[in-house]
Amino acid sequence: MIKKSILLAAVATVGFVGVAEARDQIRIVGSSTVYPFTTVVAENFGKKTGNPTPVVESTGSGGGFKLFCAGLGVEHPDFTNASRAIKSSEIETCASNGVEAITEMKVGYDGIVMANSKASAVLELTKEQIFLALAKDVPQDGQWVPNPYMNWSDIDPSLPDEKIEILGPPPTSGTRDAFLELVMEPGCEAFAECQDLSKDDFKARAFTLREDGGFVEAGENDNLIVQKLEANPAAVGIFGYSFLDQNMDKIQGAVIEGEAPTFENIASGAYPVSRPLFVYVKLAHMGVIPGMEEFLEEYTADAAWGPEGYLSDKGLIPMPDAERAAMREAVVGKVDNVN
Amino acid sequence: MTTNAGSVTTPKEKMRATLKHRYAAEKRFQAYGIAAILIALAMLVTLFVTIIGNGFTAFQQYTVHLDVTLYPQDIDPDGTGDPEVLSKANYQSAVNDAMYALFPEATDRQARRAVRELISPGANYVIRDMVMDDPSLVGQRISVRVPLASEYDQVLKGNVDPVVDFTAFKEGSTSVDWSLSPEERLISEKQADYLQQLIRQGEVEASFNRWFFTNGDSRQPELAGIWGAAVGSMFTLMVTLALSFPIGVSAAVYLEEFAPKNRLTDIIEVNINNLAAVPSIVFGLLGLAVFLQFFGMPRSAPLVGGLVLTLMTLPTIIIASRAALKSVPPSIREAALGVGASKLQCIFHHVLPLAMPGMLTGTIIGMAQALGETAPLLMIGMVAFVVDIPGSPLDPATVMPVQIYLWSDSPERAFTERTSAAIMCLLGFLILMNAAAVLLRKRFERRW
Secondary structure, three states, rough: HHHHHHHHHHHHHHHHHHHHHOOOOOOOOOOOHHHHHHHHHHHHHHHHHHHOOEEOOOHHHHHHHHHHOOOOOOOOOOOOEEEEOHEEEEEHHHHHHHOOOOEEEEEEEEEEEEEEOOOOOOOEEEEEEEEHHHEEEEEOOOOOOOOOOOOOOHHHHOOOOEEOEEEEEEOOOHHHHHHHOOOOOOOOOOOHHHHOHHHHHHHHHOOOOOOOOOOOOOOHHHHHHHHHHHHOOOOOOEEEHHHHHHOOOOOEEEEEEEOOOOOOHHHHOOOOEEEEEEEEEEEEEEEEEEEEHHHHHHHHHHHHHHOOOOOHHOEEEEOOOOHHHHHHHHHHHHHHHHH | HHHOOOOOOOOOHHHHHHHHHHHHHHHHHHHHHHHHHHHHHHHHHHHHHHHHHHEEEEEEEEEEEEEEEOOHHHHHHOOOOOOOHHHOHHHHHHHHHHHHHHHOOOOHHHHHHHHHHOOOOOHHHHHHHHHHHHHHHOOOOOEEEEEEEEHHHHHHHOOOOOOOOHHHHHHHOOOOOOOOOOOHHOHHHHHHHHHHHHHHOOOOEEEEOOOHHHHOOOOOHHHHHHHHHHHHHHHHHHHHHHHHHHHHHHHHHHHHHHHHOOOOHHHHHHHHHHHHHOOHHHHHHHHHHHHHOOOOOOOOHHHHHHHHHHHHHHHHHHHHHHHHOOOOHHHHHHHHHHHOHHHHHHHHHHHHHHHHHHHHHHHHHHHHHHHHHHHHHHOOOEEEEOOOOOOOOOOOOOOOOHHHHHHHHOOHHHHHHHHHHHHHHHHHHHHHHHHHHHHHHHHHHHOO
């Protein structure tokens, strides 16, 4: 009996490997920030067209590019989500593996918010204040000293007399990269000491976060951060706008540079901490993997990424009408050229 | 020996004095033990209370009763009954018309949008699936229950503010706490008005959430289900069982009964014991390198997941099986050999059947471990959004613990209760498997 089942298992394994070639469903990898949006499109695409629903993996932007650029063929993904633009080094990797024709599709914007529990007062912060609250070393009278600010009121008397306790994403996260670039960089530049630094030193100063307990890496799970904020009214969390949008009864977004993180403010560009989200398309797979064109059409339809579309219900901040139209033309037009 | 002044140290008294100490030490030790058990129990109870408290509401779903008229000219104009035509037909307008019929006074665009949003955006697919099952429904007026949109469902269940009391709402009270400012609320007063109208018409009802048990994953919480992940788990475990049980048992039998005792077998034994303690993500990396990159197997397939989990459970099964073989008394072997059985006959006819309950227990515990594993599956692409229910071990699939992880990371509030409900399902499975292990042991165990 045992002999038979070993034989059976061996035969089955070999047999399975043999048929593992063709693929009829789209495969998407990439950013966990774009994941909630791409999955909705994937689901609607599958239900509307009757094609198999695309499989979407959440690997992070960097991990996504790694898989996406690994080569051409059915074992490699067709799209990758990214919460940042592709880097030149990644383009090179892509090219060296034969993935040369790729198209960048901007799908909308995402705001990064700093939020705290409703039990506390709404924070009103500037980028300089956030820099002083988060940096490992801060400039003081021309010197760089380890961050001495323990309470918000130490930074500015108008801020609450509460301990600085900020929960944020780990270094692997695209949200963290964007936050450093959009807040910490300009926050540091406001100080004369920063402007004197060389480029490398500047990065080290501006992008190194404190490790004395003022900043806590809270993992990639934003729901967990929301729960911690609820339990600890003094804590402040950094995460994507869609989590604020869904938890308005528990938490409130901090006003940054005089602008509150509302849908309208992020859409109009008034709220300073927002970044574009992208989906990259592997053009060589067009026509090989069925449904890629229709998937792009579904993504770029007004019913999806428009101001009234289902993606905006999920918290994606839509691009202005003209930009959307141009992007749709560029992406769907390119599709037409390939075929 | 130094003694304190006044104390007498005859051996007997010395013994008495230490006896008191020894009794006290025993009492203390018992107290520590009881405290440890109480702490463990308290944690377990807290865990269960939170999970069940959060999750039990997910087994119910507020639904809306709709009378939908399926006009043939909209759905299947040529009357072909072709599944292709039926699956691509537009059911949304039929659903919309049914909703508008409940709110005749909502005529402007905004009001109609609000009315449409009361029910799940996937309601049309619920109807499509009904028509696909029974094409004769086209042209009829059907009565169907579709899920209420998850925001309203959560409000009625009291999971988010403003909490709305269903019965009070039905009786006409508007006892809703509007103390939160408009942008803080998941639903507006206007939306609550529509909801109340719908409830007062008697169209809303809490019913068993069958979608949770029959659907695959979805980004609409009210339509998201555990079935896709459960099937994925079953395929994965089937592959794991089919490979790890025979391989594990054969390895154990060979090592225990046939292998010579030398350096090589010692090294193998140490390695097997070490492998049992290797972090599971390592097996995932191995699976990625070997099965995906070298053999070119498909990503996200339960087949590959099963192979990776086989590697992970093999040491557990081999160790348990060897222990089971060891516990078969030598007298059995000697008796069999004594009446002229060959070594193979002795093992297969006598030793193996007696060791089987122990081997099965080890296997089931290994399987239960595999059922709860997510880390190795991350590397081979099974941590993914998969809507379609897998039909074979080669289709992309995910497994139950991964589904729990993905839901726990979703922004929609209604996924909180579904996460807990999925945990309850997974725990149910695990309890069943462990119960089976205990039962097998009780049933077939022999004592000597």
